[in-house]
Amino acid sequence: MEHAKLYERLAERLSNLEKFPRIKEEKSIAALMEEHGINRRDFMKWAAGVTAMLSLPSTFTPLMAQAAELTDRLPVIWLHMAECTGCSESLLRTDAPTIDSLIFDHISLEYHETLMVACGWQAEHNLESAIEKYKGKYILMVEGGIPAGSSEFFLTVGPHGQTGQASAKKASESAAAIFAIGSCSSFGGIQAAHPNPTNAQPLSKITNKPVINVPGCPPSEKNIVGNVLHYILFGTLPALDAYNRPKWAYGxxxxxxxxxxxxxxxxxxxxxxxxxxxxxxxxxxxxxxxxxxxxxxxxxxxxxxxxxxxxxxxxxxxxxxxxxxxxxxxxxxxxxxxxxxxxxxxxxxxxxxxxxxxxxxxxxxxxxxxxxxxxxxxxxxxxxx
Structure with missing residues (x-):
């Protein structure tokens, strides 16, 4: 009975989300998968796997598939701080385009320094425009530790010379959900190891807003994508452990x-x-x-x-x-x-x-x-x- 009520609630949420326009009108997730040779059967097998990973009943697989197809309605801003880009590599550098990588690489990302062709002033403008255009609606993902306090100048980004700490704070203010991707962003990582000369800090110490930690060096691509799909499905943050890690992945x-x-x-x-x-x-x-x-x-x-x-x-x-x-x-x-x-x-x-x-x-x-x-x-x- 409880599962039936939850199913109805999630189906209604996805139905409402479907009314929002796609970020890129010219291409849908379905068309993109077809273009890369991913058939419907493979897509549903993937959706079933993610459903099980999130500890949901198998009957929720159609909802998971629908949520994945609606990720092109949800803008994602991905910031790089002090890191090696290994978390991005975990998600994107596969021997063949996976559904996980297609969602991020081609559809959802409004800003990601590693993937963007733009640089300099144009890249800075893209970030500022995305924050303003999708205020209160975008998912923020931050990769890397953040030099803070008197050492924050050690990470200075872009033509305006803005520090990583300032950039992360600004992007966090208007985000609908915030995820610290990788151990560096979640806990400081190697950058924060003794004696921590740059005073690298986790994202949770830079912003007062709730931060979901997705640690690992790097985390698997499924842990990254799974959190996005959970948010799309439920519209809320997942159950967390003592270190703000999703229990479905770190339980x-x-x-x-x-x-x-x-x-x-x-x-x-x-x-x-x-x-x-x-x-x-x-x-x-x-x-x-x-x-x-x-x-x-x-x-x-x-x-x-x-x-x-x-x-x-x-x-x-x-x-x-x-x-x-x-x-x-x-x-x-x-x-x-x-x-x-x-x-x-x-x-x-x-x-x-x-x-x-x-x-x-x-x-x-x-x-x-x-x-x-x-x-x-x-x-x-x-x-x-």
């Missing part, structure tokens, strides 16, 4: 759904890269995998059109979707002995968002330590074959 630890988890439970560990255990796909915990402390859906969604992800490729998770990962998760190829017993007080503990008891989380943390130690003894003979 589980990497460790929970890792394909190497069975080897962890069996005490079969890689002792050093290239050994017999590595060749057999054993658990990477003892060579530094931070999967037990990292909340993300990499092990389920993967990267490069769902083909692979770092742990599958043979290197442990480095915890890049957690706050302060560069300082707190290193060394990346060694286990975190201190974190084993203090997960509840460290990064990744979701006690604030989910009201999980401290005692329960402490038991879980100690369990990881004890299990790893015992399993290592039991499996020692197996890993030295």
């Amino acid at each position: 589980l630890r990497i460790h929970d759904l890792c394909e190497r988890r069975g080897h962890f439970d069996a005490g079969e560990f890689v002792q050093e890269f290239g050994d017999a255990g590595a060749k057999k796909g054993f658990c990477l915990y003892k060579v530094g995998c931070k999967g037990p402390y990292t909340f993300n859906n990499c092990s389920r969604e993967r990267f490069n059109q769902h083909t692979s992800w770092p742990v599958q490729a043979g290197h442990g998770c480095i915890g890049c979707s957690e706050p302060g990962f560069w300082d707190n998760m290193g060394p990346f190829e060694e286990p975190l002995g201190d974190r084993l017993y203090h997960t509840v007080y460290g990064e990744g503990a979701d006690k604030t968002a989910d009201k999980v008891g401290v005692a329960l989380l402490t038991v879980t943390a100690v369990g990881i330590a004890a299990h790893a130690a015992i399993a290592a003894v039991k499996g020692s003979g197996k890993t030295e074959e």
Whole structure:
């Protein structure tokens, strides 16, 4: 009954949104997909996948498909701060045009420095015009940490010499929804690592408006697109965890759904890269995998059109979707002995968002330590074959 009411509400919202004109009248999402050889069946399979990813019933797939087709009604402004553009690359640099990349690359973006042909004064004018034209209606996506305070001049952009901090503040004021894309924008990232000479800050410390964090270095393209589709469907921001991350994407630890988890439970560990255990796909915990402390859906969604992800490729998770990962998760190829017993007080503990008891989380943390130690003894003979 509740699902039926929700379905009706979302269908009504999409019907109203459909009345808005397309940003680019000359081309629709449907026409664009046909032009790139994406048939209706493939599109519906993609919509079904996104529906499941957002933890919605499969009966909502037609609504998800409709929402994707209506993304050309929703303007997106994407700002670059202090970053490597890796988040944009994650979304756009695929071996073939995906539906995710088509939505952003060709339709929705009103401003994106990397993709724009315009430069200098023309680019600055495009940004100012988009903010004014779509005031209160556009989605703002910000990539990169933001030098702030007395150090904000370290990031100076455009012919007007405007600082990144000033640009982000101005764009945030009139945005309908704000997403910090990648760990740099979400938590400061590598730029904010000790000693943080530019005083790089996350977007949430630059604006007083609500910011949805989509961390990762980089995040998967599905986590980026999924948030846009969620906003189109519901018109509201998603349920969030303690660090303002959408729970549908960051609700589980990497460790929970890792394909190497069975080897962890069996005490079969890689002792050093290239050994017999590595060749057999054993658990990477003892060579530094931070999967037990990292909340993300990499092990389920993967990267490069769902083909692979770092742990599958043979290197442990480095915890890049957690706050302060560069300082707190290193060394990346060694286990975190201190974190084993203090997960509840460290990064990744979701006690604030989910009201999980401290005692329960402490038991879980100690369990990881004890299990790893015992399993290592039991499996020692197996890993030295």
